[in-house]
Amino acid sequence: MGIYGWRGPPAGAGSNPYNPAIRPRLLRGAALRGSPAMRAAAVLVAGCLVAALCPANASAASADLSLAQNDGAPLGGAVLAAIPVDGRALPPAATAVMDQRERKFVPQILPVQTGSTVRFPNSDSVSHHVYSFSAAKRFALYLTKGKPGKDVVFDQPGVAILGCNLHDWMLGYILVLDTPYFAQTDSAGRATLANLPPGRYRLRVWHPRIADPSPSLEREVTVTGAARESWTVRLAKPLLPARDQKPGLSAY
DSSP states (O other), rough: OOOTTTTTTOTTTSSSSTTTTHHHHHHHHHHHHHHHHHHHHHHHHHHHHHHHSSOOOOOOEEEEEEEEEETOOOOOSSSSEEEEEOOOOOOOOOOOEEEEEEEEESSSSSETTTTTEEEEEOOOOOSSEEEEETTTTEHHHHHHTTTTOOOEEEOOOOOEEEESSOOTTOEEEEEEEOOOEEEOTTTEEEEEEEESSEEEEEEEEETOOOSSSSGGGEEEEEEOTTTTEEEEEEOOOOOOOOOOOOSOSSOO
């Protein structure tokens, strides 16, 4: 049975009896021996150790969005952001990737936190000349096929609209937000922001084809504990015409 009353630690647990993966099993092994009272006591202590060593996740709030077009059809790819309005400190910005594949920007819509570094690796079989003339970020990158990509820091909030000088149909968006809390709607028009720290937020919905005025796409909420905020939005206006990055020329 081994010195712990069982047939050895689980894979990767090591031999430290203070490892949470080992101690409950040690006590379960002890519960298989001895008097009924000893077995009951061992089971009780094991339960207490599991609660102490593996505490439940702290409660956190969440926000759900259900987004529909004016005709009731769901809208996928839209960004739901929760922007803190109570002046709290935010975690550092993460690194994101805007790739080019099959002469398209992938993803076409990329939300990032202000201060994020975005990598442009070019996984395509051709070269690209990516640019943005937007106020949020102006830059130009010549990305040669088969060579490492380049990085750009997006240090101002706003929308950077991307194009390619070699492939006119390519169109991408980088939405720069003063928050790390964002998600995109799925094909059913639903998005969830999980694990929101308690506080006051301005919920905001964005998609490049939405024509509705901004005030109708914002909502201020205060979340506490494990509260769940649900928001249903049905657009009043039809979407703007689509630009789906359909190639116009086959090779460069």
